[in-house]
Amino acid sequence: MKALDTAQLQALDREHHLHPFTDFKQLGEEGTRVIERAEGIYLWDSNGNKMLDAMAGLWCVNIGYGRKELAEVAYEQMQQLPFYNAFFKTTHPPAIDLAKLISEVTPAHMNHVFFCGSGSEANDTVFRMVRRYWDLKGKPNKKTFISRINAYHGSTVAGASLGGMGYMHEQGDLPIPGIVHIAQPYWFKEGGDLSPEEFGIKAAQALEEKILELGEDSVAAFIAEPIQGAGGVIVPPETYWPEIKRILDKYDILLVVDEVICGFGRTGHWFGSDYYGLKPDLMPIAKGLSSGYLPIGGVVVGERVAETLIEEGGDFNHGYTYSGHPVSAAVAAANIRILRDEGIVDRVREETGPYLQKRWRELADHPLVGEVRGVGLVGALELTNDKAARTRFDDKGSTGTLCRDFCFNNGLVMRATGDTMIISPPLVITKEEIDELVEKARYCLDLTAKELG
Numbered sequence: 001m002k003a004l005d006t007a008q009l010q011a012l013d014r015e016h017h018l019h020p021f022t023d024f025k026q027l028g029e030e031g032t033r034v035i036e037r038a039e040g041i042y043l044w045d046s047n048g049n050k051m052l053d054a055m056a057g058l059w060c061v062n063i064g065y066g067r068k069e070l071a072e073v074a075y076e077q078m079q080q081l082p083f084y085n086a087f088f089k090t091t092h093p094p095a096i097d098l099a100k101l102i103s104e105v106t107p108a109h110m111n112h113v114f115f116c117g118s119g120s121e122a123n124d125t126v127f128r129m130v131r132r133y134w135d136l137k138g139k140p141n142k143k144t145f146i147s148r149i150n151a152y153h154g155s156t157v158a159g160a161s162l163g164g165m166g167y168m169h170e171q172g173d174l175p176i177p178g179i180v181h182i183a184q185p186y187w188f189k190e191g192g193d194l195s196p197e198e199f200g201i202k203a204a205q206a207l208e209e210k211i212l213e214l215g216e217d218s219v220a221a222f223i224a225e226p227i228q229g230a231g232g233v234i235v236p237p238e239t240y241w242p243e244i245k246r247i248l249d250k251y252d253i254l255l256v257v258d259e260v261i262c263g264f265g266r267t268g269h270w271f272g273s274d275y276y277g278l279k280p281d282l283m284p285i286a287k288g289l290s291s292g293y294l295p296i297g298g299v300v301v302g303e304r305v306a307e308t309l310i311e312e313g314g315d316f317n318h319g320y321t322y323s324g325h326p327v328s329a330a331v332a333a334a335n336i337r338i339l340r341d342e343g344i345v346d347r348v349r350e351e352t353g354p355y356l357q358k359r360w361r362e363l364a365d366h367p368l369v370g371e372v373r374g375v376g377l378v379g380a381l382e383l384t385n386d387k388a389a390r391t392r393f394d395d396k397g398s399t400g401t402l403c404r405d406f407c408f409n410n411g412l413v414m415r416a417t418g419d420t421m422i423i424s425p426p427l428v429i430t431k432e433e434i435d436e437l438v439e440k441a442r443y444c445l446d447l448t449a450k451e452l453g
């Protein structure tokens with residue numbers, strides 16, 4: 001396509017392109033911003049504006065933009081073997097290499113991976129694999145998944161059903177049968193007069209109540225993100241996960257930890273499960289697996305499920321054309337080696353994560369900010385009109401959108417979920433860049449406060 005100017009690109013986009021999670025008509029009226037290139041942690045739009053990408057694309061560009069090694073690996077792999085499947089007793093070196101590498105960085109009891117193309121497909125795979133497991137165990141009634149309100153597990157039918165987003169369930173009669181949702185550990189919004197610690201226990205006990213209500217014999221699995229990402233970077237109170245672990249140990253129910261956001265270094269550990277000391281049976285992965293350079297996802301499978309599927313399973317009638325795609329697999333393997341060999345995950349744990357959390361928490365003194373939270377290189381700010389009462393603005397989301405737009409127009413990509421501002425920058429961000437991020441965020445909070453009057 002010959003070089004077009006911004007207006008021409010916007011016009012063509014409006015005429016032909018339906019965007020994800022978008023009001024098509026409204027976008028057509030407002031117009032899109034065209035992102036043209038990126039380097040490190042920065043983006044440039046078609047008008048030459050430079051922006052600090054504090055969202056790492058969509059929580060995924062962990063190694064930062066512009067790593068030419070990945071382009072070279074893709075180029076070479078495309079010439080060597082651009083595609084082959086893994087269906088009919090065939091395999092290829094990139095999928096083998098990636099599967100082995102994944103087993104080296106995931107928890108010790110997890111040594112197998114089923115590949116797919118995205119986080120949503122990973123959760124569709126989880127849905128089928130868990131039910132297959134219980135069928136093989138002679139417990140076909142164990143079918144129900146317990147998830148959480150406001151969880152995000154993808155946008156396919158099973159993914160959106162496993163997720164707990166009401167506005168997604170409203171479209172298309174979701175959730176599908178066999179998926180129920182319990183309360184989330186969101187202290188700022190739902191903690192009331194309880195301390196965060198008390199509330200963490202209470203939120204976890206909702207799991208036990210639901211298991212008892214449904215009957216242990218009908219519950220297949222509990223699925224959760226270590227830290228809810230899209231829901232608003234909800235870092236559970238410290239008491240939450242230990243209590244969930246206690247409950248899961250008591251009942252014969254699988255634990256699915258959705259690592260699509262927390263995986264590959266976001267918390268300063270390889271996986272959110274490492275950070276919280278969890279022992280998942282299954283871990284859906286995507287995003288940071290390839291740092292978003294090419295689409296790929298997977299389900300990492302722990303011993304218990306893998307052994308049953310392998311030893312007793314026969315055919316598992318599930319898979320995708322692009323399961324273990326050779327080019328995506330080669331790029332993902334190169335990405336994991338960069339994260340590991342350059343000590344990027346270690347640096348997040350020891351240096352940049354603690355530094356971001358320290359600087360980010362300074363924003364707590366801002367009049368609009370009711371709570372600051374985060375772990376490693378992920379964080380959130382709760383915007384409020386009354387810090388002590390933790391009350392929200394009447395017009396939910398409008399303050400967040402206002403702040404997000406100020407950020408966009410002042411060189412910072414920060415996301416708004418309702419009135420919760422979110423960051424998840426590339427893991428290669430430096431201390432100086434963290435200073436820039438926090439200063440820009442404060443400036444945009446000031447602009448927002450001023451606009452509100």
Ligand code: PLP
Nearest residue numbers: 118119120152153154260261286
């Ligand atoms: N699971 C979690 C926790 C996610 O955050 C996402 C995407 O944001 C998904 C699953 C779905 O991944 P994808 O968009 O690659 O289908």
